[in-house]
Structure formats: structure tokens, C-alpha cells
Amino acid sequence: xxxxxxxxxxxxxxxxxxxxxxxxxxxxxxxxxxxxxxxxxxxxxxxxxxxxxxxxxxxxxxxxxxxxxxxxxxxxxxxxxxxxxxxxxxxxxxxxxxxxxxxxxxxxxxxxxxxxxxxxxxxxxxxxxxxxxxxxxxxxxxxxxxxxxxxxxxxxxxxxxxxxxxxxxxxxxxxxxxxxxxxxxxxxxxxxxxxxxxxxxxxxxxxxxxxxxxxxxxxxxxxxxxxxxxxxxxxxxxxxxxxxxxxxxxxxxxxxxxxxxxxxxxxxxxxxxxxxxxxxxxxxxxxxxxxxxxxxxxxxxxxxxxxxxxxxxxxxxxxxxxxxxxxxxxxxxxx
Amino acid sequence: xxxxxxxxxxxxxxxxxxxxxxxxxxxxxxxxxxxxxxxxxxxxxxxxxxxxxxxxxxxxxxxxxxxxxxxxxxxxxxxxxxxxxxxxxxxxxxxxxxxxxxxxxxxxxxxxxxxxxxxxxxxxxxxxxxxxxxxxxxxxxxxxxxxxxxxxxxxxxxxxxxxxxxxxxxxxxxxxxxxxxxxxxxxxxxxxxxxxxxxxxxxxxxxxxxxxxxxxxxxxxxxxxxxxxxxxxxxxxxxxxxxxxxxxxxxxxxxxxxxxxxxxxxxxxxxxxxxxxxxxxxxxxxxxxxxxxxxxxxxxxxxxxxxxxxxxxxxxxxxxxxxxxxxxxxxxxxxxxxxxxxxxxxxxxxxxxxxxxxxxxxxxxxxxx
Numbered sequence: 001x002x003x004x005x006x007x008x009x010x011x012x013x014x015x016x017x018x019x020x021x022x023x024x025x026x027x028x029x030x031x032x033x034x035x036x037x038x039x040x041x042x043x044x045x046x047x048x049x050x051x052x053x054x055x056x057x058x059x060x061x062x063x064x065x066x067x068x069x070x071x072x073x074x075x076x077x078x079x080x081x082x083x084x085x086x087x088x089x090x091x092x093x094x095x096x097x098x099x100x101x102x103x104x105x106x107x108x109x110x111x112x113x114x115x116x117x118x119x120x121x122x123x124x125x126x127x128x129x130x131x132x133x134x135x136x137x138x139x140x141x142x143x144x145x146x147x148x149x150x151x152x153x154x155x156x157x158x159x160x161x162x163x164x165x166x167x168x169x170x171x172x173x174x175x176x177x178x179x180x181x182x183x184x185x186x187x188x189x190x191x192x193x194x195x196x197x198x199x200x201x202x203x204x205x206x207x208x209x210x211x212x213x214x215x216x217x218x219x220x221x222x223x224x225x226x227x228x229x230x231x232x233x234x235x236x237x238x239x240x241x242x243x244x245x246x247x248x249x250x251x252x253x254x255x256x257x258x259x260x261x262x263x264x265x266x267x268x269x270x271x272x273x274x275x276x277x278x279x280x281x282x283x284x285x286x287x288x289x290x291x292x293x294x295x296x297x298x299x300x301x302x303x304x305x306x307x308x309x310x311x312x313x314x315x316x317x318x319x320x321x322x323x324x325x326x327x328x329x330x331x332x333x334x335x
Numbered sequence: 336x337x338x339x340x341x342x343x344x345x346x347x348x349x350x351x352x353x354x355x356x357x358x359x360x361x362x363x364x365x366x367x368x369x370x371x372x373x374x375x376x377x378x379x380x381x382x383x384x385x386x387x388x389x390x391x392x393x394x395x396x397x398x399x400x401x402x403x404x405x406x407x408x409x410x411x412x413x414x415x416x417x418x419x420x421x422x423x424x425x426x427x428x429x430x431x432x433x434x435x436x437x438x439x440x441x442x443x444x445x446x447x448x449x450x451x452x453x454x455x456x457x458x459x460x461x462x463x464x465x466x467x468x469x470x471x472x473x474x475x476x477x478x479x480x481x482x483x484x485x486x487x488x489x490x491x492x493x494x495x496x497x498x499x500x501x502x503x504x505x506x507x508x509x510x511x512x513x514x515x516x517x518x519x520x521x522x523x524x525x526x527x528x529x530x531x532x533x534x535x536x537x538x539x540x541x542x543x544x545x546x547x548x549x550x551x552x553x554x555x556x557x558x559x560x561x562x563x564x565x566x567x568x569x570x571x572x573x574x575x576x577x578x579x580x581x582x583x584x585x586x587x588x589x590x591x592x593x594x595x596x597x598x599x600x601x602x603x604x605x606x607x608x609x610x611x612x613x614x615x616x617x618x619x620x621x622x623x624x625x626x627x628x629x630x631x632x633x634x635x636x637x638x639x640x641x642x643x644x645x646x647x648x649x650x651x652x653x654x655x656x657x658x659x660x661x662x663x664x665x666x667x668x669x670x671x672x673x674x675x676x677x678x679x680x681x682x683x684x685x686x687x688x689x690x691x692x693x694x695x696x697x698x699x700x701x702x703x704x
Contacts, residue, residue, distance in 0.1 A: 051530070057609040058530040065523030066538070068579025073545055076556030134429060140422045150689060151430040157685040158437055159638045161656040162674035165667070166436045166443075169455055207433065212696060219697030235357055257699070260547065267549035271640040275660040288551050289641060296558065296645050308555040312548060319547060 084305035099306040109307060112291035115198075115284060120266045123202045127262045128255060130206060131213030136243075138214065139221050149218075152211040160208075164275040171200050193282045201285065204272045209265050213258045220254035221247065256326040260319055437678075444487060444675040446480040448668035455667065487672035498655070498673050505654040505677075507570065509636045512577035513629050520583035521625070525613050527584070528591035529599070539588070542581040550641040558645055572646040577636060583628050589698055590624035591617060627695025630688050634681055 084100065087093045103109050134152065138145060155163075170176045171191040178188045191200050224247050232242045270289035273281055279293065280286075288311065295304045359365035443451065491498050527539050545553070553576075561572040594617065602612045618625070643657050650658075655677050662670045685692065 054530045054609075055532065058526040058535075061522045061526035061529070061609075061613070062535075062538075065519045065526075065579065065581075065584060068519060068575070069542070069545065069581055072560050072576045072579050073553060073556055073581070074541070076560045079559055080556055133425070137422045137425050141419050142423045142426055148426045148430055149693070150685075151433055153689065153692070154437060154682070154685065155433050157634055157681045158678050159634075159656055159681060160640070161638075161659040162440060162678040163436055164660065165670055165674055166440050169439075170436070207436070210429075211433070215693055215696040216699065261699075264547055264549055267551060271638065274640060274644070275656075278660070292551050292554065293644060301559075304555055308552045312552045315547060315549070315552070316544065319544075 080305040080308055082305075083301045084309050086302065089301055099302045100310065103303050103306040103310065106303070108286070108291050108294070111283065111286050112288045115286055116267070116288045119198060119201065119205075119269065119287070120263060122198070123205045123266050123269075124259060124262045126202065127206055127209055127213055127266075128258050131210045131258065132217050132251075132255075134210060134214040135217030135221055138218055149215075152214055154211070155208050156211050160271045161275055164272065167200075167204060167272070168276060192277060192285070195284055197282055197284045201269050201273060205266060205269045208272075209262060212265075213262060216254055216258050216261075217251065220251050224250045252326055252329055256322050259322060263315075263318065440671060440674055440678075442480060443668075444671040445483045445485070446668060446671075447482060447484045447486065448666075450481055451668040451671070487668050488676075490669060491672050491676065495669075498658075498669075498676075501653065501655040501658040502673075502676065504652060505637065505656065508573050508577075508639070508654055509633060511574055512636050513632050515574075515578040516580055516583050516632055517587075517625060517629055519578060520581075520587050520628075521618065521621070522613075523584045524587035524591050525617055527588045528594075539585075542584050545581045546585050554641060554645050557642075561646060568647055568649050568652070570652065573639075573642055576642070580632075582635075583632060586628050586631075586695065586699060587621065587624060590621045594620050623691055623694060624698070626688055627691040627698070630684055630692050631695055633684065637681055 083089060085094060085096060087095045087098070138148065138152075142148070168175070172178075173188060173190045173193075175191070177191065182188065189196050191197060228246050229242055232246060237245075267288065270287050273285050273287060274289070277285060279290070281290070288307075292304065292307065295307065527535060557572075557576045558567075561567050561575070566572045566575070598620070599612050599616060602616045607615065638656060639654065640656055643653050647653060650661075655673070659670065659673060659677065662673070
């Protein structure tokens with residue numbers, strides 16, 4: 001038997017009845033009691049005691065995670081910052097921004113950064129728009145809705161390693177895609193070893209992530225108040241007007257979220273590339289993670305640290321920009 | 336309707352104000368403009384002026400206009416139907432696109448190795464080790480194998496155990512990570528949701544930022560700690576960062592915050608201690624959330640490539656995901672079988688927990704919540 005959260009809350013609400021009776025008992029006693037001042041004082045000290053107890057216990061609950069996150073993510077990040085400004089881990093001589101300059105001028109880094117940026121810049125907006133279209137399609141009265149939803153979500157569940165074989169078959173120089181476009185008189189394209197390789201990974205990225213984004217948009221679309229849409233329809237607003245002026249206003253925070261998630265996921269496309277082409281792919285496929293892997297292999301901590309910090313900064317700045325933009329345009333529909 | 340569109344427009348005004356083409360409805364004795372449209376307007380007109388149908392007909396330029404309105408309404412219905420057809424076609428197109436690779440992988444796994452090399456010989460022949468295998472000049476796309484054979488599965492499962500060992504590796508990495516990450520995250524998110532404080536809000540914000548960091552950033556500190564602790568090349572190097580990953584904390588906190596505070600307070604008044612409130616009220620109420628997050632964490636780690644590549648140098652310990660790419664291209668038919676075996680657990684979980692998964696993803700949206 002599956003119960004929704006609401007049902008369960010109803011079950012537990014029986015407990016809250018007990019609490020209500022206790023409350024009314026207390027207030028009745030307070031009314032009867034002669035020493036009003038004393039009655040007032042007691043709940044007050046009780047409250048602070050309670051909150052203090054809650055505060056302490058909540059910190060205890062937090063401890064395991066805090067220790068783990070501290071040890072594995074936060075504290076080492078300070079070490080990373082330290083490494084990025086010294087000449088090497090043994091001499092520990094302060095060199096300022098030399099490491100950053102060195103990484104910035106590194107050709108491999110430039111290639112990786114520009115490839116990653118290019119890919120994200122094209123793939124993320126495409127993912128947002130296409131998944132929004134899919135969500136709108138799913139919102140209309142099409143048949144087999146739940147079937148379609150499962151189909152769209154299934155790529156998300158398929159491990160990259162399993163599906164890479166088929167991608168190789170499809171995008172090889174003698175592969176199926178070339179055979180297919182050959183029927184239309186287009187010349188063969190060496191998909192994985194040419195400038196078009198970016199197209200392939202964009203397709204792969206979209207294939208994997210559209211379903212996930214679509215679910216996010218579907219949830220947001222279903223939360224748009226129906227009465228607003230009905231009023232608009234009665235006022236003979238066109239579907240486009242309804243979409244742009246009503247639904248988009250409610251979707252703006254979801255658009256932000258989907259953009260951020262797509263951006264984060266776009267860095268994971270390394271998996272597909274690595275599993276298809278190995279450590280040293282064609283130039284247009286050389287991504288940030290390749291650069292990191294190769295730097296790990298050469299044990300150049302300073303370079304590694306500087307690169308990680310540059311990347312972290314870029315992401316923080318991007319996310320901050322998106323948040324500020326959303327804050328300016330989507331403020332009036334909180335809650 | 337307010338014509339001012341875009342983000343600058345105030346939709347609340349839209350509710351109060353009539354659209355310009357409908358303003359005549361509010362004027363006493365107002366007449367529709369020449370190009371008035373749709374049946375719903377007709378109904379609204381009848382309602383607003385308290386008229387019978389016949390009166391309405393005479394008002395709107397006679398029977399002709401009424402019929403016109405009816406025709407318009409019918410046309411609108413046809414357009415709606417056409418819209419549904421188009422939507423279905425788009426959905427079917429994408430569904431086909433999404434499913435084909437999965438189905439192809441599955442059907443290919445049932446083909447014999449000679450059939451595979453006959454079909455895809457051109458692609459994988461480059462590193463083939465000698466042998467007089469017939470290689471066709473073109474690549475054939477085949478959905479249905481000529482002869483269905485299970486010999487690859489037999490080989491993978493019984494004859495050569497190396498694949499199974501790698502599969503087992505993956506299981507050994509993923510199961511503890513899912514279990515303990517959820518446990519640690521559940522405790523932490525209870526702590527976050529139960530009491531708000533300035534320090535705690537800052538820490539929660541830090542968790543969100545950490546969650547947003549890609550592996551390219553987090554792997555560097557992870558590597559340094561694991562090497563400092565001497566855990567490189569051990570399973571702990573994968574386990575520990577996975578267990579303490581802040582991903583589940585954010586989502587679970589959102590789930591717990593949805594539980595009304597009164598529920599926990601009630602339990603407290605009934606004499607439950609913090610641990611009892613946590614384990615007997617909070618965890619059962621979050622069961623759905625826990626399952627959906629477990630699925631999300633599972634698929635993420637089942638799929639891991641970056642971590643083992645950097646944190647492990649011993650290939651014996653690689654999970655199947657990395658090992659699959661290193662499979663000898665002469666054994667390509669085996670690779671298909673292994674690929675299918677590898678995708679079976681996530682797909683089974685998907686079948687069982689699709690609703691939970693959808694709920695979990697939906698929760699992730701609305702980042703402020």
C-alpha cells in the first residue's frame with residue numbers, strides 16, 4: 001500500500017489532537033490560577049529551554065555530515081587554495097598569482113576551457129528550450145501520457161557505459177548516421193574526429209538530460225493556478241499570450257533551476273567522451289576533465305589547484321548571475 | 336486582455352481588466368466589433384447581458400453572425416484536435432529517438448558474434464586480431480537478430496568471470512554509498528530542518544554551493560585528502576567522498592521542511608525524545624523522499640567514471656562502467672551482452688520506482704523552497 005505524504009500527515013495529526021487538548025488544559029488552568037505573573041513566567045523560560053535543547057540536538061544530528069563534508073570537501077579546499085599560491089608543495093614559497101597565470105596561458109587548459117564553454121553555451125539553452133517544448137507537449141491532451149513519460153525518462157536511467165557501444169556504431173565514419181545521410185546525398189562526416197564532434201556530444205547530452213528537465217518543467221506547469229488560465233481563456237487570450245504572460249511568469253524560477261542543473265550536468269558529458277574516445281580525443285572533444293585527468297597524471301598540484309579554483313569561481317559567478325536575474329524578474333510570484 | 340506582454344506586464348491586472356476586444360461586453364448595449372470571435376465569447380455575452388439566445392442572436396448582427404460564431408467555435412475545436420495530433424507526433428518522434436539506442440543495444444546482445452561482425456565489422460575491425468571474419472562493406476542496422484542466441488550471456492555469466500567481478504565491484508561501491516549517504520544526509524537534514532539559525536543557514540548555503548560544484552572541482556580536494564589519509568587505491572577512496580556527498584542533504588531537507596512543525600511538536604509533548612521524533616515520525620514521513628533520493632544517488636554512482644579514473648590506479652578495482660570501454664573490440668558481441676546486464680538493475684529500479692523518481696525530481700525544482 002502506498003500512502004502519499006498528505007495521508008501520512010493525516011495519520012500523525014491524531015497526535016496533534018492530543019497536543020491541542022493539552023494546550024487548552026494549560027490555558028484553562030492559567031485562567032483559573034491566581035498567580036498570573038507566575039503563569040506567564042513559566043512558559044517563557046520553558047520556551048527558551050526548549051529551543052536551546054532543540055538547537056543543541058540539531059547540531060548533534062548535523063555532526064556526522066559536517067565532519068565528513070569538512071574533511072573531504074571544505075578543509076581540503078583550503079589546502080587547494082594554499083597550493084594554488086605557492087611554488088611547490090615542498091618549498092612552499094609564496095608566488096602570488098603565478099600559478100593562475102601559468103594555467104591560464106597553458107594551451108591545453110585554453111583548449112579545454114574553450115571547448116567546455118562552447119559546449120555548455122550551446123547545449124544548455126538547447127536543453128532548456130527542448131525540454132520545455134516536451135513538457136508543453138506532455139501537458140496537452142495526448143494519449144499514452146504515462147508511457148511517453150517513461151520513454152523520455154528512460155535514457156536518464158541507462159548507464160553511459162552501456163549505451164556508448166551503440167553511439168559508436170551510430171557515429172563511426174562508416175556508421176549508421178553516415179549511411180543515413182548518404183541517402184540524402186550528403187557526404188560522409190567523420191563525426192568523432194572533426195569539428196562536428198561537438199554536435200555528437202550535444203546530441204548525446206540532450207538524449208540523456210531532456211527527460212529529467214522535462215519532469216521539472218511538468219511539475220512547474222502543473223503548479224500554475226488553473227483559474228488564472230481559465231480567466232485568460234474566457235477573455236479570449238491566445239494560447240501564446242497565456243503561455244508567455246501567465247505560465248512563463250510561474251516558470252521563471254524553474255527555468256533558472258533547469259539552467260543550473262543542465263550546466264552542472266553538461267560537465268558530466270566527459271563520461272560519454274571518455275568512454276567513446278579514451279584519454280586523448282580529437283581536439284574539439286578535449287574537455288576540462290581531460291585536462292584535469294592529465295594534470296593528475298603529471299602530479300602538478302599547483303596547476304591542478306589553480307585550475308580547480310578558476311573553475312569554481314566561474315561556476316559561482318555564473319550561478320550568482322542567474323540568481324540575480326531571476327530575482328529581478330520573478331520576484332512577485334513568491335509562494 | 337492586457338496587451339503589454341513579457342516579463343514587465345502585471346498579470347494581476349489581467350484578471351481585472353477586460354481585453355480590448357471584449358470591452359464591449361461591459362458597456363450597456365455594446366456591440367461586438369466586426370471581427371468578434373469564438374463561441375465562448377458568445378456564451379459570455381449571453382451571460383453578461385442576461386439575454387436569451389434569440390436576443391443575443393439579434394444583437395450580434397442577426398442569425399448570420401450567430402452561425403458564424405458557431406462555425407468559429409467548431410473551427411477552434413478542430414484546431415485543438417490538430418494541436419493534439421501534432422503534439423502526439425512530436426512526442427512519438429522523441430520517444431522513438433530516445434528508445435532506439437536502448438532497444439538496439441538489447442537486440443544486439445542477442446546476436447551471435449559472427450552476425451555482429453557482419454553488421455558492424457567496418458566499425459570495429461580496426462583493432463581486430465587477424466582472423467578471417469567476413470566483413471561487409473556497409474553497416475547494417477538490424478533490430479531483429481537472424482538467430483537469437485544466448486551464448487554471449489552464457490560466456491559473460493559463466494565462462495569468463497572477469498566481467499562479473501567488475502559488475503560485483505560496481506555493486507560493492509554503489510550499495511554502501513547509497514545506504515550511508517542517505518543515513519548521514521537524513522541526520523543532517525533533520526538537523527537543518529529542525530532548527531533555524533544564522534550559522535546554520537550559512538552552512539546550508541555552503542552545502543548548496545558544494546552540491547553545484549562539478550567533479551572537476553571537488554575531485555581535487557578529494558584526491559588530496561585520500562592521498563593524505565593513505566586511502567588512494569583502496570575502496571575507501573570511492574566510498575568516503577560518496578558517503579559524505581552533500582547532494583542528498585539538500586533534497587531531504589526540502590522533504591522534511593514540508594512536514595508540519597506541529598507534528599513534531601505533538602510527538603515531543605507526548606514525551607518523545609529527539610531521536611524518537613527523528614526515527615519514528617520524521618523517517619516514516621519521508622519514506623517516499625528517501626526512496627526517490629536513493630534512486631537518484633544510485634544512478635549517479637552506478638554511472639561513475641570520473642572518480643575511479645582519478646582515485647584508483649589499480650584496474651582490478653575499476654567498476655564495470657570504466658572497464659566496459661576497455662573491452663577488446665574483438666569481443667564486441669560480448670560487450671553488448673555486458674552492457675545489457677549492466678543496464679538491467681537501473682532499469683528494474685526505474686520500473687519499480689518511476690513515481691518516486693518523478694516526485695523526487697519535481698521536488699528538486701523551486702530551488703528556494
